[in-house]
Amino acid sequence: MEIDSETKLCCLIGHPVKHSISPQLHNSAFKHLGLNMVYLAFDVKSEHLSRVVKGLRPLNIVGFNVTIPHKVSIIKFLDILDSTARETKAVNTVVLKNNRLTGYNTDVEGIKRSLLDSKGILDGRALIIGAGGAARAAVVALKNLGIDEIVIANRRIWKAAALVRIFKKNDLEVKSVGLPEVRRYSRTSSIIINATPVGMWPHQDETPLSSKDIPRNSTVLDLVYNPLKTKLLEEAEKAGAETINGLKPLIEQASKAFELWTGLHPPKDVLWRVAEEALTKWGMK
Numbered sequence: 001m002e003i004d005s006e007t008k009l010c011c012l013i014g015h016p017v018k019h020s021i022s023p024q025l026h027n028s029a030f031k032h033l034g035l036n037m038v039y040l041a042f043d044v045k046s047e048h049l050s051r052v053v054k055g056l057r058p059l060n061i062v063g064f065n066v067t068i069p070h071k072v073s074i075i076k077f078l079d080i081l082d083s084t085a086r087e088t089k090a091v092n093t094v095v096l097k098n099n100r101l102t103g104y105n106t107d108v109e110g111i112k113r114s115l116l117d118s119k120g121i122l123d124g125r126a127l128i129i130g131a132g133g134a135a136r137a138a139v140v141a142l143k144n145l146g147i148d149e150i151v152i153a154n155r156r157i158w159k160a161a162a163l164v165r166i167f168k169k170n171d172l173e174v175k176s177v178g179l180p181e182v183r184r185y186s187r188t189s190s191i192i193i194n195a196t197p198v199g200m201w202p203h204q205d206e207t208p209l210s211s212k213d214i215p216r217n218s219t220v221l222d223l224v225y226n227p228l229k230t231k232l233l234e235e236a237e238k239a240g241a242e243t244i245n246g247l248k249p250l251i252e253q254a255s256k257a258f259e260l261w262t263g264l265h266p267p268k269d270v271l272w273r274v275a276e277e278a279l280t281k282w283g284m285k
């Protein structure tokens, strides 16, 4: 792929962005489909966010991804929010069309698709560990899958309680608990989602739950993808549960963003290969 005067731009804005594998994913898909597009990562500090978004408009870029710490603060600079962004009150993908910026949360689709494609039963109570941006996306994904009983367990319980206040309006039975109580709820949950960095490299020996706290017929999704098989997933396997690693939602959220920007489906086999290669290169796998 040669960059020329007609090359269209997509990008990532966040801080930090150094370890993101989104550039490799999107650029490999552009190349595979012969699209004259390029994806770059920009390290943007919070105090520069407003100027950066104002500057991206007249450049007429195709769109951009948003990551920590801008997923919520970006909202005030956008013109339209789709339902996923409205419900989560967080945005990870923006499309620029006719000078209007529309915000989406494709993490919702990433988590939903990961659960749908697993062999696990999607019924009963779900437990989400964590109450940050990923947990918000998990609540909406579960709700869209018809799961209406959700427990949110978080280290700082007030953050879990704040999520409960947001989501209680949506006909959901949501409850907040502190981490010391997590085992009590995990033992009776059929879906367990880790939406914290616990178990992430270089702390890969940590896990929020051990095998005795995980039901045999449950589905366990760990949003951590470095390492791919976290200690939590090892424990879940030991318990006989269905497991999903964090690469699946990562690739599904990127695919959804790609579709929003190009109107095309990216080659998922290429995305998987590129993601695994990128993680190996960073020593994360």
Ligand code: NAP
Residues within 6 Å of the ligand: 068, 107, 110, 129, 130, 131, 132, 133, 134, 135, 154, 155, 156, 157, 159, 194, 195, 196, 197, 198, 200, 223, 224, 225, 246, 247, 248, 249, 250, 251, 253
């Ligand atoms: P975030 O908004 O910063 O939230 C982090 C959450 O983790 C908070 O609830 C925090 O609890 C909790 N936490 C942090 N360190 C902890 C610890 N040592 N022990 C217990 N709880 C801890 O981050 P996020 O965007 O939600 O992301 C969470 C994780 O999901 C990250 O590892 C991220 O890489 C991953 N993620 C993966 C995907 C994917 O597609 N695979 C997508 C999004 C995110 P407190 O509130 O008490 O601090």
